[in-house]
Amino acid sequence: MLNGSNQQSETKPESKTKTNKPSIVNVAVAVIHYKDQYLLGFRDATQHQGNRYEFVGGKIEANESAAQALIREVAEETDILLDNNTIVKLGRLHHDYGDKQVSLQVYKIELTAEQYEQHKHREQGLEGQALTWVIKSQLLAGAYHLPAANKTILEWLKLPSKITITYPLAHFGTHTDAAAWLQYHQENLASESWVYIRLKDVNSKHLAEQLMTARPDILAILPNDEEQPLNVEESPTANETATGQRIVAKHLTHSTLMQCFDEVGSPTALTQSLSKDHPLIVSCHDIASITAANQLASMRIQQGLPPVIGAFVSPVFATQTHPDDTPLGWEAWSELAELADMPVIGLGGLEPAMLNQALQYGGISVAGIRQFI
């Protein structure tokens, strides 16, 4: 979390490269919102990527951190002072526009009710640009024409603040009891929630589909392994197609993620086989896995594939499902979260009410099993 602060950035100012390739412009981007209202500016026709909507932001100057640039740009462009707001890192991404390369450092800031009341009627920024408050669902549905790099930001913004993970089958008896598992989740999952249907048992591959059919309101994160619970690629039925559209991401375990690159950092065959139809959510426990997640995220953006939209960083605290893992605690968790180029989800011994702590420590949402169902 940054609190109107002086976080040092490793970002270097814009510089010319020796090869005459366009230099990389480092930009701080502020996704400012109040509840479901999001603030967009409009880029002047004369600017790079002109005649498009944008999030407020601008170039990071020499000797300025990303956070300092963010606070300065927001004040210069909108007159909104972010002194006491929680500024949460969403992610970092690089985009090549051909005529210009940008590296965007993206932060999410929720205004207070008072700040929103003060600014919501302002239709013009301090630099003369149009300002508009838009509804999140329309923004995410693509109703506003934004620069191409923002496609990934919109995917990040889809992540909810709370993700539920299903119980292991074994939780329902010494002999795994699929019917009890199904009934419990069918009855208890919160409506319209994002649910990571974590079924490791090959024999239970139809269970995810049954749960999604029984609960047409939920959105599912499914494992990205060979033994897909759903096989919607081969002549899907109408029901399978409808169900398939409710898969919001495929999940990579820590160990799968670590097999994505070899010892010299080249992508392995596994990386090529990952879902090309769905965004990914990965699990990380340490610096090495976050480095792999960043590499995978950057590769997928370059290849135009659905991005890595989140990283479960765990365990924050001890859990009953992984009793032998050493918990990170919020401080160490926060250091890992800061390194990730995608939104970070807190996992391990958390409850939904800990969202505020996760935000303070640099995460965007919280996940879990027993406290979340």
Ligand SMILES: Nc1nc2c([nH]c(=O)n2[C@H]2C[C@H](O)[C@@H](COP(=O)(O)OP(=O)(O)OP(=O)(O)O)O2)c(=O)[nH]1
């Ligand atoms: N502000 C902003 N810039 C974006 C977004 N998405 C995106 O690709 N960009 C690109 C467009 C530009 O190439 C670059 C931002 O540079 P800029 O020209 O606005 O920076 P600045 O405000 O310092 O502008 P200036 O002083 O040069 O006029 O980042 C976005 O959502 N917001």
